[in-house]
Amino acid sequence: xxxxxxxxxxxLGILFGINLxxxxxxxxxxxxxxxxxxxxxxxxAVGAYVTGVLSLGPANTPVTFETYILGTRWPWxxxxxxxxxxGAALAVPIGLIAVRRLRGDYQAMAMLVLALIANDLxxxxxxxxxxxxxxxxxxxxxxxxxVSLHAYHWVFLGLTALCCIVAWWVTRGxxxxxxxxxxxxVRDSDSAVAALxxxxxxxxxxxxxxxxxxxxxxxxxxIEYVQAWGPASWLYPETFLFFTALIVGGRGxxxxxxxxxxLVPVGIVEATRQLPQIGYPGEFDDFQWIAIxxxxxxxLWFRPHGLIPERRRRLRPADGDRSRYRRxxxxxxxxxxxx
Amino acid sequence: xxxxxxxxxxxxxxxxxxxxxxxxxTLQFGITNVLNLAFGAILTSCIFVEYYATxxxxxxxxxxxxxxxxxxxxxxxxxxxxxxxxxRRGAGGFNIAMVTIALGLMxxxxxxAIQGPFLFAFNVSNTTTALSISGVNLDSQQLTTIIxxxxxxxxxxxxxxxxxxxxxMRATADDPSLTRGCGVSPARTRALAWLISGALCGICGxxxxxxxxxxxxxxxxxxxxxxxxxxxxxGIGKPYGAMIGALIVGMVGQAASAIISPAYAxxxxxxxxxxxxxxxxxxxxxxxxxxRELVA
Numbered sequence: 166x167x168x169x170x171x172x173x174x175x176x177l178g179i180l181f182g183i184n185l186x187x188x189x190x191x192x193x194x195x196x197x198x199x200x201x202x203x204x205x206x207x208x209x210a211v212g213a214y215v216t217g218v219l220s221l222g223p224a225n226t227p228v229t230f231e232t233y234i235l236g237t238r239w240p241w242x243x244x245x246x247x248x249x250x251x252g253a254a255l256a257v258p259i260g261l262i263a264v265r266r267l268r269g270d271y272q273a274m275a276m277l278v279l280a281l282i283a284n285d286l287x288x289x290x291x292x293x294x295x296x297x298x299x300x301x302x303x304x305x306x307x308x309x310x311x312v313s314l315h316a317y318h319w320v321f322l323g324l325t326a327l328c329c330i331v332a333w334w335v336t337r338g339x340x341x342x343x344x345x346x347x348x349x350x351v352r353d354s355d356s357a358v359a360a361l362x363x364x365x366x367x368x369x370x371x372x373x374x375x376x377x378x379x380x381x382x383x384x385x386x387x388i389e390y391v392q393a394w395g396p397a398s399w400l401y402p403e404t405f406l407f408f409t410a411l412i413v414g415g416r417g418x419x420x421x422x423x424x425x426x427x428l429v430p431v432g433i434v435e436a437t438r439q440l441p442q443i444g445y446p447g448e449f450d451d452f453q454w455i456a457i458x459x460x461x462x463x464x465l466w467f468r469p470h471g472l473i474p475e476r477r478r479r480l481r482p483a484d485g486d487r488s489r490y491r492r493x494x495x496x497x498x499x500x501x502x503x504x
Numbered sequence: 505x506x507x508x509x510x511x512x513x514x515x516x517x518x519x520x521x522x523x524x525x526x527x528x529x530t531l532q533f534g535i536t537n538v539l540n541l542a543f544g545a546i547l548t549s550c551i552f553v554e555y556y557a558t559x560x561x562x563x564x565x566x567x568x569x570x571x572x573x574x575x576x577x578x579x580x581x582x583x584x585x586x587x588x589x590x591x592r593r594g595a596g597g598f599n600i601a602m603v604t605i606a607l608g609l610m611x612x613x614x615x616x617a618i619q620g621p622f623l624f625a626f627n628v629s630n631t632t633t634a635l636s637i638s639g640v641n642l643d644s645q646q647l648t649t650i651i652x653x654x655x656x657x658x659x660x661x662x663x664x665x666x667x668x669x670x671x672x673m674r675a676t677a678d679d680p681s682l683t684r685g686c687g688v689s690p691a692r693t694r695a696l697a698w699l700i701s702g703a704l705c706g707i708c709g710x711x712x713x714x715x716x717x718x719x720x721x722x723x724x725x726x727x728x729x730x731x732x733x734x735x736x737x738x739g740i741g742k743p744y745g746a747m748i749g750a751l752i753v754g755m756v757g758q759a760a761s762a763i764i765s766p767a768y769a770x771x772x773x774x775x776x777x778x779x780x781x782x783x784x785x786x787x788x789x790x791x792x793x794x795x796r797e798l799v800a
Binding site for chain 1: 771796
């Protein structure tokens with residue numbers, strides 16, 4: 166394999182990891198807990214911005230002329246951590262507005278409008294994150310390593326893999342814990358959860374915050390990898406790229422999310438950049454989005470539960486009870502086979 | 505005095521635009537119970553159709569005819585055709601919202617591919633002052649928009665309150681199965697709801713597009729934020745609520761724009777929306793949202 170191909174593949178690996186973290190975060194909010202998180206891209210955006218301003222150094226130097234808040238030159242792991250924490254912190258106001266009392270379609274619409282508002286606001290307030298231009302020349306982790314571009318890709322891939330392990334640990338931990346069971350119960354019937362004495366809003370908030378942390382973390386990694394971030398990087402359709410990945414792969418389980426990540430953001434969006442471009446700059450992207458919309462429609466029509474559907478979980482009585490349980494229930498009263 | 509008149513007149517103008525869009529959006533949601541997130545994309549495509557079909561004509565009546573027709577047709581295809589097919593297949597709730605989103609994305613990016621790197625603009629330089637009150641001038645385009653909006657609201661009111669069709673629509677919004685039991689075809693009512701919503705969407709789109717002068721593939725999505733805010737403030741699914749919501753959002757936007765700075769016009773609308781979502785998410789007219797369990 167030629168060196169260029171290896172460089173390209175390692176780049177795809179990095180993007181796979183970054184997207185995977187975000188999509189696991191979205192899976193926590195949407196797949197496990199049933200929150201229609203149409204504002205998810207905002208978590209990634211705030212993570213990227215905060216990581217950026219914490220590692221760029223003082224604002225408004227004669228070299229960059231970028232205006233932004235904070236402006237410290239903290240080491241990258243701390244900046245990255247704060248990117249994740251910023252995503253988690255943003256989940257609180259978003260949760261208070263859109264999750265506490267809104268349900269269903271109404272929640273989806275409020276979230277979508279919040280994402281559009283956030284993008285407008287960041288573009289208008291040039292003092293916060295350099296307005297419509299966005300942040301540029303963000304320093305990379307190990308930037309002073311002095312290795313070739315090719316070798317650096319492997320370093321970054323290792324770093325991404327490390328973050329993926331953190332994300333895997335968070336998502337799997339939550340999904341396997343009693344908390345995960347409670348979250349799935351909130352998704353399926355929040356009044357039942359309330360009747361059993363748990364607070365559904367509190368549980369949704371936990372899912373939103375944990376997903377927000379992962380979204381922020383992936384944003385932080387993304388800005389450290391591409392070194393730039395502006396309002397055009399997080400237009401509202403990007404959220405639906407993540408949702409398409411979850412619907413194609415299968416919501417509510419980690420393997421489905423990973424498969425969806427591999428197929429949609431990496432397979433359709435990134436890997437096709439090597440195809441010959443057509444028309445004016447950007448026309449190819451337009452066709453990509455049309456293809457993503459068509460793919461989403463096709464899956465919603467033919468396979469709405471995705472390639473890896475969520476495993477059915479059922480309550481099993483303790484071993485000693487099982488036979489009694491079975492014997493006591495006449496066949497016509499047993500649970501009907503579900504589609 | 506001039507400032508007050510500016511706020512009232514231009515507030516009325518922006519309220520008129522928001523009202524047409526918000527009523528179209530909310531009326532269809534109330535009757536069909538489908539959240540049409542492709543509304544903004546349909547609105548944009550109406551501007552594109554008008555721009556091409558009439559070779560950039562700024563004749564408002566022609567534009568409204570073409571745009572309204574295109575909107576009605578597209579809305580019928582999207583809503584009654586495609587979304588209806590998904591509904592018959594048993595998709596519900598969230599998946600239907602995703603279907604409209606997917607259709608919206610496909611429409612938006614088809615328009616982006618059509619537009620390419622060019623700037624699309626209407627030639628609106630030769631405007632004439634049509635109405636002048638204490639030094640505040642409204643041009644004929646703005647005056648027409650206000651008149652059309654008022655006429656549309658009156659017509660919708662009359663249709664909803666005075667005709668059998670309006671009765672069927674209100675009944676379908678309240679209780680579809682009971683309505684079917686009374687011999688009213690819910691499918692026909694839904695198709696009409698999509699048609700009316702699309703026509704209003706198209707009319708609103710061309711008025712907005714010609715009013716602003718330039719447009720692009722995301723024009724509709726941007727407009728939809730504020731029109732959607734008006735619908736939410738009024739209580740989603742309630743046409744009269746959307747009218748009041750549009751008036752609030754438009755007037756407050758103009759007041760903020762005149763008193764503070766023009767940049768605050770959209771921001772004030774967002775503040776109103778977020779305030780409502782926190783304090784009274786069911787909106788002014790709360791019945792619909794409470795009945796459909798959209799608000800806890």
